[in-house]
Amino acid sequence: MSASSPSSALAGAGRVRRDRFPGRPDFWGLLLLAPALLLLFGLFGVPAVYSVIGALAGKQGAPSLEHVRMAIGVYGKDILFTAWLVCLSVAVTAALAVLIAGYLTLGSNRLAVRILGWLYRWPLFVPMICAAQMMRSFLAKNGLLNNGLVATGLLTPAGSISLLDWRGVLITFVWKQLPFVTLLLAGAMASLDRSMIEAARDLGAGRLRVLVGIVLPLVRGPLLVGCVLTFVTLMSVLSVPMMLTADTPTMITVDMAYRINTFADYGTADALGLISYVMTMLVGWIYLRDAARQRGLSR
């Protein structure tokens, strides 16, 4: 960074001391790092290993797949439902985020862009559990959504429906995650070189075409990062499915809490946890493979 500046050339004294033994590890650096690493090891490393052992150990402590088999046997439908609902939420969030970030980048009317930029951020730091409580009343039969539709004449009072089932969970997830993915995406789009966009616009390409054909491929990386982080977040949300729906199938987070609180059955709960790790790793693997391929293409 500042290697060629005169002051850093003068400042060699501070560094020589460190480089005198190039093979020796930086003792002070490690000492500074150790407490944080130890705490993280205790609060994440140990429980993570425990959860995997808990899932794969049988009654006598020998490795066995009985818990996994039990989890799939009893909660197979919930596992598929969770994967489907989380993937759908991520897809809807990504699609809406592309539209909003796209308008923020390509929109021609400054006032509309400013209003949109002000509007979309509000739920950014709203806690998931607050979002769940809001949606519990908003989406209910007597909620503002139905009342609003009745007031505008789009719906008759008798035709109002409660959305407190999987649709409510989907809406809450999208409502909560949309600002985060949009923020990532709008940031990436704002740092793009505008000349290519201007050139395409000059040649007569419509805004939607520029968005899908030029802008989107260039922000593929940040979009996928947002999708992966959203997937991981939604995979461990307990409050929203608990508060919004009592239906079956439900999300496996609810099943894990139920196995522990009702039966103190850590084996099945850990097996469900292991299944959620596998789903997350699958998504992470897809992302890493795509990132590697993109890097290969750009070379």
Added chain:
Amino acid sequence: MTGLRWIPRGIALGLLAFAVFGPIGNLLLWAFAERWYWPHALPSQYGLAFWARVFAPRADAWGSLGLSLLIAGLVVAISLLLAVPAGYALARRQVPVRGAVMLFFLLPQAFPSLPIYMNIARLFYSVGLNGTVPGVVLVHALHGLVLAVWIAAAAFAAVDRQQEEAARNLGAGPFATFASVTLPAALPGLLASAIFVFLDSLDEFTGTYFVGVPDIITMPLLMFNAAMGGNSQIASITALVLLVPSIAFMLVIQRFLRADVVAKIGG
């Protein structure tokens, strides 16, 4: 012609505004509703009676609010106490296997937390930390520490090296240099991470749900219990109390987190 284009724009922005503020508005209505029966579109009576009940001198809400603030304060203290040296080491020292260490600090964000929390609860149960303030502080410190280390490393990396080197040349020792040059320059970033960690702890539900039972009822748990008990007014009032700091933070965050620090996160 340009006026006509505001029709689709206005409809789209209006729908989005309804989607964003509708749920918040519904929460506000419930928080101030004293009587609201189906099929009335709006409450038939407004008032502060439920507020008085929630914030009565001996009600649960004060205890929960105090507990939540105490826990969040302790989480910030622990996280920053460990993250400042760790972030400095990652930004400035030649730590061996730095990439692997950074990856380890990323892993808790890349894994579903719930199975981790339930095993923390299981481990804490055997050492008597379940249902205690230190237990809940530790479970919140997991994500607090990760957030704080990443932001602290970025904040220290963004400090101008030449200023540190100038101080060293003038005879200041490493500690004096850190205290008088590096730390003050990184302070805005560290402050931002402290607010992040504080809010994260204040809003945390899942870890508290597993580790805090049965004695530690923070604000999110109080809200959850009220909601599951069917008391919409009390749940809405507690949700509103949690909502205010989150929205205030969203409105001021840009001033706290400078762009050059954000650019260094993960670097």
